[in-house]
Structure formats: structure tokens, C-alpha cells
Amino acid sequence: xxxxxxxxxxxxxxxxxxxxxxxxxxxxxxxxxxxxxxxxxxxxxxxxxxxxxxxxxxxxxxxxxxxxxxxxxxxxxxxxxxxxxxxxxxxxxxxxxxxxxxxxxxxxxxxxxxxxxxxxxxxxxxxxxxxxxxxxxxxxxxxxxxxxxxxxxxxxxxxxxxxxxxxxxxxxxxxxxxxxxxxxxxxxxxxxxxxxxxxxxxxxxxxxxxxxxxxxxxxxxxxxxxxxxxxxxxxxxxxxxxxxxxxxxxxxxxxxxxxxxxxxxxxxxxxxxxxxxxxxxxxxxxxxxxxxxxxxxxxxxxxxxxxxxxxxxxxxxxxxxxxxxxxxxxxxxxxxxxxxxxxxxxxxxxxxxxxxxxxxxxxxxxxxxxxxxxxxxxxxxxxxxxxxxxxxxxxxxxxxxxxxxxxxxxxxxxxxxxxxxxxxxxxxxxxxxxx
Amino acid sequence: xxxxxxxxxxxxxxxxxxxxxxxxxxxxxxxxxxxxxxxxxxxxxxxxxxxxxxxxxxxxxxxxxxxxxxxxxxxxxxxxxxxxxxxxxxxxxxxxxxxxxxxxxxxxxxxxxxxxxxxxxxxxxxxxxxxxxxxxxxxxxxxxxxxxxxxxxxxxxxxxxxxxxxxxxxxxxxxxxxxxxxxxxxxxxxxxxxxxxxxxxxxxxxxxxxxxxxxxxxxxxxxxxxxxxxxxxxxxxxxxxxxxxxxxxxxxxxxxxxxxxxxxxxxxxxxxxxxxxxxxxxxxxxxxxxxxxxxxxxxxxxxxxxxxxxxxxxxxxx
Amino acid sequence: xxxxxxxxxxxxxxxxxxxxxxxxxxxxxxxxxxxxxxxxxxxxxxxxxxxxxxxxxxxxxxxxxxxxxxxxxxxxxxxxxxxxxxxxxxxxxxxxxxxxxxxxxxxxxxxxxxxxxxxxxxxxxxxxxxxxxxxxxxxxxxxxxxxxxxxxxxxxxxxxxxxxxxxxxxxxxxx
Ligand SMILES: [Zn+2]
Numbered sequence: 064x065x066x067x068x069x070x071x072x073x074x075x076x077x078x079x080x081x082x083x084x085x086x087x088x089x090x091x092x093x094x095x096x097x098x099x100x101x102x103x104x105x106x107x108x109x110x111x112x113x114x115x116x117x118x119x120x121x122x123x124x125x126x127x128x129x130x131x132x133x134x135x136x137x138x139x140x141x142x143x144x145x146x147x148x149x150x151x152x153x154x155x156x157x158x159x160x161x162x163x164x165x166x167x168x169x170x171x172x173x174x175x176x177x178x179x180x181x182x183x184x185x186x187x188x189x190x191x192x193x194x195x196x197x198x199x200x201x202x203x204x205x206x207x208x209x210x211x212x213x214x215x216x217x218x219x220x221x222x223x224x225x226x227x228x229x230x231x232x233x234x235x236x237x238x239x240x241x242x243x244x245x246x247x248x249x250x251x252x253x254x255x256x257x258x259x260x261x262x263x264x265x266x267x268x269x270x271x272x273x274x275x276x277x278x279x280x281x282x283x284x285x286x287x288x289x290x291x292x293x294x295x296x297x298x299x300x301x302x303x304x305x306x307x308x309x310x311x312x313x314x315x316x317x318x319x320x321x322x323x324x325x326x327x328x329x330x331x332x333x334x335x336x337x338x339x340x341x342x343x344x345x346x347x348x349x350x351x352x353x354x355x356x357x358x359x360x361x362x363x364x365x366x367x368x369x370x371x372x373x374x375x376x377x378x379x380x381x382x383x384x385x386x387x388x389x390x391x392x393x394x395x396x397x398x399x400x401x402x403x404x405x406x407x408x409x410x411x412x413x414x415x416x417x418x419x420x421x422x423x424x425x426x427x428x429x430x431x432x433x434x435x436x437x438x439x440x441x442x443x444x445x446x447x448x449x450x451x452x453x454x455x456x457x458x459x460x461x462x463x464x465x466x467x468x469x470x471x472x473x474x475x476x477x478x479x480x481x482x483x484x485x486x487x488x489x490x491x492x493x494x495x496x497x498x
Numbered sequence: 499x500x501x502x503x504x505x506x507x508x509x510x511x512x513x514x515x516x517x518x519x520x521x522x523x524x525x526x527x528x529x530x531x532x533x534x535x536x537x538x539x540x541x542x543x544x545x546x547x548x549x550x551x552x553x554x555x556x557x558x559x560x561x562x563x564x565x566x567x568x569x570x571x572x573x574x575x576x577x578x579x580x581x582x583x584x585x586x587x588x589x590x591x592x593x594x595x596x597x598x599x600x601x602x603x604x605x606x607x608x609x610x611x612x613x614x615x616x617x618x619x620x621x622x623x624x625x626x627x628x629x630x631x632x633x634x635x636x637x638x639x640x641x642x643x644x645x646x647x648x649x650x651x652x653x654x655x656x657x658x659x660x661x662x663x664x665x666x667x668x669x670x671x672x673x674x675x676x677x678x679x680x681x682x683x684x685x686x687x688x689x690x691x692x693x694x695x696x697x698x699x700x701x702x703x704x705x706x707x708x709x710x711x712x713x714x715x716x717x718x719x720x721x722x723x724x725x726x727x728x729x730x731x732x733x734x735x736x737x738x739x740x741x742x743x744x745x746x747x748x749x750x751x752x753x754x755x756x757x758x759x760x761x762x763x764x765x766x767x768x769x770x771x772x773x774x775x776x777x778x779x780x781x782x783x784x785x786x787x788x789x790x791x792x793x794x795x796x797x798x799x800x801x802x803x804x805x806x807x808x809x810x811x812x813x814x815x816x
Numbered sequence: 817x818x819x820x821x822x823x824x825x826x827x828x829x830x831x832x833x834x835x836x837x838x839x840x841x842x843x844x845x846x847x848x849x850x851x852x853x854x855x856x857x858x859x860x861x862x863x864x865x866x867x868x869x870x871x872x873x874x875x876x877x878x879x880x881x882x883x884x885x886x887x888x889x890x891x892x893x894x895x896x897x898x899x900x901x902x903x904x905x906x907x908x909x910x911x912x913x914x915x916x917x918x919x920x921x922x923x924x925x926x927x928x929x930x931x932x933x934x935x936x937x938x939x940x941x942x943x944x945x946x947x948x949x950x951x952x953x954x955x956x957x958x959x960x961x962x963x964x965x966x967x968x969x970x971x972x973x974x975x976x977x978x979x980x981x982x983x984x985x986x987x988x989x990x991x
Contacts (some may be wrong), residue, residue: 262699263516265616265638265673270700336624338617342545384615386636506896532881532900541936546884575882773897804884808897 065089066485067100071110071446074117075436076419081209086116093485096436111495113450113453117418118434119151119443121425122395124216124241124295124319124370127153127184130171131160136375136463138175138184141395144373144462145182146489148395149478151443152183152433153373154425158217163191164200166208173209181488182481183443184430185211190229190240196221199228206236211429214241216295219277227284233289239317239428241293243275244302245346254386256329256347263330266385271299271353274346278302282309293428294318296372298346300356307365316369317428319370320357322394322401323468328354331468340381340388341468344374354432361420362411368424371398373465392467396460400453401469403476407449414449442485448494451477507805510628511623514639515680523648523681526801530649533804534797536573547576547807550607554580555597556633557613562768562792563633563642567610570799576807579606594618598625608806616673629806637671643767644677646798648685650791651722654666654763659686662759666748666773667726668737670697674767675726679705692716693726695749696737713748714789720758724765725750725775741774750776755785763787820967820975823986826948829964830859833946834866835961841913846941848912849877850929853901855919856880858981859948863917878905880916885929903933910938915962919977921947924958949988951975 066088073084073096080096087094087105110116122145128136136144138155145153155172157163163172169186176184188205192198194215200211213233220226220242229240250273255261256269278294285292294306297318309316323344328351331342337366342348349357360366374391381388402421406412412420422445426434433443451458457470479494480487504521515523536544552571556564564580569801571578583597592600594613598621602611608629611619613778615638623630634640663682669675669691682689689707691698692715702709710716728744739743755762764776764786772778781788821829841847844867851860857879864877881901883889889898916930927945933945948964953971969975969990976989 257700259704260703262701263676263705265636265676267637268700338620379593382621383593384613384621385617386615505899529900532902535903536884539936540938543936544884545932546889804900805897 065094065105067102067105067107068110068116068444068446069102069112070106070112071116072442073325074115074418076414076415077118077423080285080436081415086436086444088444088485091440091442091486093436093440093442095438097342107495109498113448114496115447115449117428117445117447118422118436119481119483120149120399120421120445121152121256121431121433122150122371122373122398123154123368123425123429124321124394125153125155125373126375126391126412127155127172128159128160129175129374130168134377134463139179139181140173140461140463141373141375142176142179142181142184144393144395146481146483147448147461147478148397149393149399149445149481150182151445151481152185152431154185154187154211156216157187157189157214162189162194163187163210164192164194164205164464166201166204169205169208169210181373182216182483183433185209185429187212187241189213190215190400191225194218196225197439198233199225202232202236206238210238211431212239212241212293214243214295214365216241216243219243219245219247223280223284226281227288230284230288230290230292233287237306237430239293241295242264242277242281244274244281244297245277246273252386254343254347255332256349256480257331258350260329262330264338266332266459269347271301271349274299275301275305282306282314282316285309285405286312286314289315291315291317295382296321296324296346296370297366298324298349298353298357300353303356304366307360310365317367318365319368320361320366321370321372322398322405323392324349325357325361326401326405327468329414338385339468340383340385341392341466343385343388343390344372344392346391355492358411361406363448366420367428369398369402370421370425371395373462375462376466377464378466381466386461392462392466393460393462395462395467397455397467399447399478400455400474400476403447403449404474408475442482444482446479446481447476448479448491449476451494453477453493506808510574510806511619512631512641512802512806513619513623513632515641515644515677515684516639518684520684523685524644526645526798526805527649527652527800530645530794530798534802535796536800537796541573543573545575546804547571547574550576550807551605552576552578552608552610552803553601553606554610555601555612556580556582557618558634560612560634563612566792566795567633567799569796570803573796574800574803576803593650594621595625598622602626602628608803630800631806634673636673637676638673639677640673641677641704642795642799642802643674644681645793645802646651646795647678647724647765647767648681649794650787650800651763653790653794654787655721658682660689661721662690662719663687663722663724664690664692665724665726666692666713666716666750668697668698668728668732669693669702671732672726672727678724679707683707690716690720694738694744697732711760713754714757717754718757720762722763722765723750723755723758724767726767728775745774749774750780752777752779752783755780762765762795765791768792795802818990819987820990821949821965821988826964826986826988829948830862831866833962833964834863834870837863837867837915837946838870843870844873844875846912847875847915848907848909849875849915850880850905850909851877851917852926853879853881854982855977855979856917857896858979859919859946860915860917863915863946866894876907878907879903880905880930880933882926882929882933883935887925887929895919901925905937907936908938909940911941914940914943915946916943917946919948920975921945921950921958921960921963922955924956928956948973948977
């Protein structure tokens with residue numbers, strides 16, 4: 064079956080496309096992007112004025128929690144959340160129970176993803192067995208089973224030596240090591256960004272330097288090994304400085320930032336609700352100077368991509384004392400509205416840069432097939448309604464967990480529809496588009 | 499003393515001094531003056547809170563604060579229920595939220611909470627109808643301690659505004675510090691804080707205080723010196739090398755005291771480590787009001803309990 | 817707003833009560849005055865001055881705040897608490913003849929609270945009640961020993977006692 068997306072603003076930064084085009088899809092592939100494609104024999108989908116057709120968004124930092132923590136999220140609920148958030152693909156973190164450190168777990172996740180039939184799922188394998196930081200996981204096996212990167216996320220790789228070995232070994236397969244950058248001795252039992260608000264609320268602090276130390280370590284080892292080092296959820300200005308310097312020096316370093324880190328600051332610890340455990344994540348919400356630096360990195364290109372660090376936790380797990388609550392918030396369904404509202408409508412960046420941050424670059428960094436509207440590419444397409452206002456409602460999220468601090472927020476910019484392999488997997492009922 | 503301009507607190511709970519305005523602080527202190535007299539009567543009991551149930555929920559051992567609240571409650575004729583839960587049993591036991599909901603089912607009017615987690619009182623206040631009184635939460639606040647400190651200062655000095663108050667010790671982990679900073683700055687005192695840099699919270703100056711690690715500078719011409727407890731386990735966290743060294747650099751000795759104002763007051767929230775943050779001669783010396791603090795604690799807590807027992811002005815208007 | 821007692825009348829009334837006190841107690845030995853806050857305290861102090869003029873002796877005088885003894889204190893589920901003021905009774909009331917002083921006697925509930933409060937201070941030999949105005953409508957079995965003026969009122973009316981010390985003038989007004 065052929066489908067023609069007619070009349071939208073097509074943005075495909077990888078191919079330098081930004082303009083009024085039509086997109087012709089045949090089955091699960093993109094056939095052509097161009098003007099005035101004949102409509103005979105195709106199903107025409109009218110894309111309203113002002114809507115944007117772009118390569119499907121890809122979130123490379125998602126905790127799907129399955130296997131083992133299905134009370135928080137499953138592959139099915141997580142991918143439902145992803146497509147509702149405009150993501151056609153997600154890369155999922157290995158800190159499941161058991162840890163994704165072998166082909167069986169990888170295969171299990173992929174089987175669940177196929178069963179759900181929503182977003183594409185690219186598992187990320189563990190650096191070390193059980194993510195225990197001792198022995199390397201069977202990385203060749205993981206890669207063969209479908210893993211696209213390795214990480215011990217949740218924690219930093221246990222030692223510089225292990226990280227070096229992981230970089231060297233992963234380099235052989237052309238996959239990056241994704242690092243949760245953190246010096247654990249400096250983090251101690253910290254629960255919030257070390258700054259005025261944590262001091263005032265009596266919360267133990269995690270300084271920005273704690274993350275930057277991890278970034279510096281990784282940068283040095285990337286230089287040493289020549290392998291690709293990717294900084295997960297970068298939050299501190301000192302980390303950004305390290306990344307910039309490394310890039311200038313030609314070291315193979317990439318980095319991602321999350322919507323919550325570029326939207327919120329540590330002031331959220333206090334207001335509107337003091338000690339809201341939905342403002343507790345690791346790395347923590349930083350002070351305004353860090354947030355502003357991160358925005359600067361998004362603008363000047365130092366930041367490669369946006370990833371959500373979607374980290375579902377059950378209500379009961381979060382409804383506890385702040386220092387006992389687990390770190391993390393869900394982010395798949397708020398990423399697009401937050402990015403459009405805070406980055407595009409605020410005038411910081413234009414839409415093509417956003418598509419680059421959320422589709423083109425994530426695909427490049429993990430070497431994934433999507434992120435482009437090239438002829439023959441998979442028909443993974445996200446249609447954005449950049450001016451459609453949304454009200455975020457925690458309880459209406461598709462994710463099994465509702466832990467996030469944006470409940471009730473009104474934002475400008477939304478997802479209109481999501482197509483995976485030419486198949487509509489999500490249509491926003493608020494949007495004026497029918498697929 | 500001029501009477502307070504208001505007659506009620508604006509919140510249902512007392513979670514921290516940060517939430518109180520200067521007139522509310524004055525109201526508590528004025529009310530505490532009236533309450534203090536009750537303690538000197540042959541029958542130290544008034545029927546004010548008859549029929550009210552107050553739960554003292556203590557997740558941390560604290561003989562001093564718990565007894566002080568208990569005496570205050572009994573002097574006001576409230577029915578009291580003491581629940582002490584050791585932190586170890588919390589780990590395997592029910593959550594704070596569940597504990598709170600179970601207590602709520604018994605319809606208490608007030609819950610006095612002591613907990614090792616900062617913000618535990620906020621959590622309870624969100625869940626419970628009862629008024630929550632913070633008896634110390636983690637490293638956050640200990641509002642009744644600051645109020646009794648202020649009461650003790652005001653009793654002696656007849657004012658708070660314009661006084662130089664030096665607070666010396668483990669600033670980082672101290673809830674007493676945070677409550678006192680809020681209170682004293684709101685009431686117009688000049689607050690100096692002093693301790694080793696390892697124990698000074700980040701951006702402490704944004705609290706409106708002067709910070710130094712030179713104890714002589716903090717103490718010079720001080721009208722009030724408050725010492726904070728140095729916990730032995732901080733040595734393991736490498737916050738300072740040894741107790742002996744701490745005492746040598748920061749300990750309050752008679753010699754350092756000579757720099758202070760001639761009628762300086764020496765305060766300590768207790769329990770004291772003699773020979774660590776304070777020399778025995780100073781603790782037992784003529785400038786020490788440490789026992790007055792304990793004594794005044796009851797009156798101040800009576801005032802807080804009384805003022806919160808009626809609910810807030812805000813709610814009444816609604 | 818009819819003025820039922822003016823300054824002159826209040827002055828003469830208090831002098832008359834002072835004489836009655838001396839007469840009935842055969843002097844002022846062992847007497848003590850305790851005024852109920854706020855205006856009872858002012859009246860007690862004036863009586864103390866009169867007693868001194870009459871007998872030359874000081875009668876110890878105290879102030880009693882009955883807020884914490886009010887029977888309506890905890891009746892309402894929610895609402896701001898009445899302001900508590902200092903009670904100042906700086907002498908022992910044990911074995912004394914205490915003269916409890918208030919401005920207006922109405923339902924008797926304030927007196928009841930004051931009696932409870934006084935008992936907490938010790939065991940007086942007796943307690944006698946002094947009021948400037950008795951407006952009737954008692955809800956408790958309480959009777960004043962010395963009354964400045966009996967003033968029959970309806971419950972809808974209100975009696976305002978104004979005194980120099982707190983209100984800048986002396987008068988009793990019926991509203
Ligand atoms: Zn992480």
C-alpha cells in the first residue's frame with residue numbers, strides 16, 4: 064500500500080531538507096520526498112499547515128524495566144508511551160532484573176517489542192556481567208543479539224581500567240560505550256544538586272564536579288583508546304566544558320541532555336511542592352547556571368542529542384521520604400512538548416536543529432537505521448504539531464508510571480502522529496490529522 | 499513587650515521557621531511568655547487542650563525533645579500518645595506514609611514528628627489532616643529549638659534585632675542551624691556562622707549570614723554564641739582530622755570568650771560534647787544559659803501546641 | 817448609645833465597693849485582689865488604691881488570664897486561638913481571702929474559668945467576687961459578692977465597659 068503525506072513542512076536535516084514537500088511511502092519504506100508527487104493510486108494523508116513531517120524521533124536513553132520490574136513499566140507500556148511521545152524507536156538500558164548482559168535477555172526484550180508492535184526497540188547491553196563492575200559482559204554475543212551500545216548505566220563503570228577495556232572492546236564492534244558519568248565517592252549519599260536549595264532543605268548534595276570527573280575520565284580514556292565515548296544525561300556546566308574541549312581535540316565523544324535538565328533547576332526541590340520526590344533524579348536538577356550552560360550547548364551544537372532518561376517508578380516507591388525515594392522520572396511523553404516550548408518557541412533553536420537533536424543525531428550516535436527520510440529508509444516518521452497547546456496530565460500518561468514533575472503544565476507544541484515502518488502507531492486525537 | 503499584631507499562625511502545621519513571618523514568630527514568643535508562668539505554679543497544668551489527642555511520633559531517639567514536648571502537652575491537658583520507631587524497623591516495616599495514614603485513622607489532632615529524613619514532615623503534612631509539628635527532620639529544620647533559643651535570648655536581652663549572634667560548629671548537618679538562621683535573620687539579628695569549610699553548607703551566604711572559618715572573627719563582640727554539636731562520626735567522613743584538633747581550632751574556651759561582648763550568652767542545643775565544641779568551664783560558667791534553654795523549651799512548645807490546636811486562620815476563613 | 821455609668825459614677829461606685837470590702841472583711845488583713853484580664857485587672861488596681869487610702873495598707877494585687885481555662889476553647893473544630901496573655905500572681909494565695917475582680921458578670925462562665933484557674937494557684941481561705949456591672953442571664957450558679965451596678969439587659973444588648981487604662985476614658989455603655 065502506498066501512502067502520500069501531502070502538504071506538510073518536511074524537515075530532514077540529514078538530507079538538508081526543510082520545506083513544503085510531500086512524502087511518499089510504500090509499505091514500510093520511504094520512496095520519495097519531493098514536490099507534486101502524483102496522487103494516483105495512493106492513499107493521500109493531508110498534513111495541515113504548520114505541521115512538521117520529520118524522521119521518526121529516537122530516544123536512546125530509556126528504562127523499559129522489563130524483565131523484572133514490570134510493576135514500573137513493560138516493553139509494551141513503555142513503547143506505547145514512546146509512540147505517544149512521538150518516538151518511533153527507543154534504546155533501552157540494561158539495568159533490568161536480570162541485567163541485560165547476555166543474548167537471552169536481549170532476545171527476550173526484542174521478542175516483547177515485536178509482540179507489542181509499537182516503537183522499535185534497540186537494547187543496550189551491560190558493560191560488565193550483572194553490571195557488577197568486575198568481568199566484562201559477552202559483548203560480541205550482545206552485539207550479535209542486537210545490542211547497539213554498552214553501558215553500566217545507573218552507575219558509572221566501576222573503574223577506569225574496566226572502562227578502558229570496555230572502550231577498547233566495544234571499539235572492535237563499532238559500538239559506543241554510554242557512560243553514566245559520576246564519581247561515586249564524591250556523590251556519597253547525595254540526593255540533590257549541591258547548591259543553595261539543597262543546603263536550605265537539608266538535602267545531601269551532589270556537586271556538578273561529581274559528574275564532570277566522570278566525563279573527564281571518559282574523555283581521557285576515549286582519547287587513549289580511540290573508541291567512541293557517549294556521555295549520558297549530561298547536566299553540569301563543567302561536564303559540557305570537558306565535552307567541548309574533547310571535541311575540539313578531535314576525541315570521539317558525544318553527549319546527550321534530557322528535557323528535565325534543560326527545563327528545570329534545583330529550585331523545583333522547593334517549589335511548587337517542597338521535597339517532591341518527582342524532582343529527584345540522578346544526575347540531579349542543577350542550578351540555573353548549569354541549566355543555562357546546557358541550553359547554550361544545545362544552541363551551539365556541543366550537545367549532540369536529546370534523550371529522556373525515561374525512568375519509571377511506581378507511585379508507592381516515590382511516595383516516601385525524599386532521601387529514600389528512587390532517582391528518576393518518566394519522560395517519553397513530555398519530551399516533545401518541553402523541547403518545542405522551551406527550545407523552539409523560546410527562540411533558542413529552530414525546528415531543523417530540534418529534529419537533528421531528536422532524530423538525526425540519535426540515529427548517528429548509535430548507528431541506527433532511522434533518523435532520515437532518505438529513499439529506501441524505513442518509513443519511521445513523526446508528525447509534529449508545533450503550535451498545538453497541550454496540558455500535561457500525569458494520570459493520562461501511557462506509561463505505567465506517572466512519576467514526573469510536569470503534571471498540569473501547559474505547553475505549546477505536541478506530537479500529531481507517529482508512524483513506524485509505514486504503519487500509524489499513534490494519532491493524537493487533539494490534532495487535526497487522520498491517518 | 500509590645501503585643502503581637504496577629505492572633506493566629508497562618509499555617510496548619512509548623513514545618514519550619516522558613517514558613518513563618520516575623521509577626522508569627524513574635525506571636526509564638528509572646529504566647530510562650532504567658533505559658534512560662536504556668537510552669538511556676540503549684541499546679542502546673544491548664545485545661546486548654548483537654549480532649550485533644552497529640553501523637554509524638556519519634557523515628558529518632560531524642561530524650562530531650564520528646565520529654566519537653568510531652569511535658570508541654572501534659573501541662574496543656576492534652577491526651578498524648580508516644581510512638582517510638584527505631585530506624586532499623588522502618589527499613590523492613592511499613593512506609594512513613596502508611597504509618598501516618600494508620601495514625602490518622604485514630605483521629606489525632608496533632609502529630610509531633612521527629613525523623614531522620616529531611617522533608618519527612620512535609621510528606622506527612624501532605625497526607626494528614628492533623629497539624630504536623632516538626633520536632634526535627636534530618637538536616638532540615640528544628641523549629642521549636644530555634645524558637646526556644648530566641649525566647650531565651652529575648653528574655654535576657656529584651657530584643658533580637660541588632661544582636662550579633664555567632665553560631666559555631668557542624669553547620670552542614672545541623673537542622674538547628676537552619677532554623678536559627680531563618681529565625682534570627684527574620685527578626686533582624688546579625689548572624690555569623692563559623693566552622694571548618696568542610697562543614698559549611700554551599701552558598702551559606704545566600705541565607706543572609708556572614709560565614710567564616712576564623713572563630714575569633716565570629717566571636718568578636720558577639721552578644722550570643724551558639725555552639726552546635728560535633729558528632730564523632732564526622733571524623734570518619736574526613737570532615738576534620740580529630741576532635742582534639744577541632745577543639746584547638748574551634749572549641750569555645752574562656753580565652754576566646756574574652757573577645758565577645760561582656761554580657762555574652764553561651765547557648766547549646768544539646769547534647770553537649772565537653773572538650774570538643776565547648777570547654778567545661780564555659781559550659782558551666784556564668785555566661786552559659788544552656789539550662790535556661792531546656793527550661794524554656796517547655797513554654798515555647800506549649801505556645802506552639804496551643805496556637806496550632808485551633809487550626810489556622812486561613813482555614814477558619816475558608 | 818446610652819451611657820449607663822459615667823466616669824464620676826464609676827469612681828464613686830469603686831470607692832463604695834472598697835468600703836464594703838473593708839467593712840465585710842473587718843480590715844484588709846489576708847486580703848488579695850486578682851483581676852481578670854483585661855479590664856478586671858484595671859479595676860482591681862483601682863480598688864487596691866482605694867483600700868490603701870482607706871486603711872493605709874497595701875493589698876497584693878495580681879492579674880489572671882483565663883483564656884486557657886475557657887470552656888469554649890476547643891469547641892470549634894477549626895479557628896484561630898484566642899490570644900493568651902500573662903497571668904501575674906506574684907504572691908501565694910494560700911489561706912488568703914481572694915477578691916476576684918471582673919468588669920461585667922454575665923453568664924458566669926468567665927468566673928467559672930477564673931475559679932478553676934485560681935484553685936491551681938493554691939488553696940485560698942475564701943474567694944469573693946467583685947464586679948462593676950451585673951447584667952444578669954446567668955448560665956451557672958454564680959453570684960457576685962460586691963456589685964457596682966445591677967443592670968437588667970436583654971441578651972441581644974451588649975455592655976461595654978471602657979476604662980482610662982485601656983480605652984482612654986471611663987464609662988459603661990449599653991448597646
Ligand atoms: Zn544514568
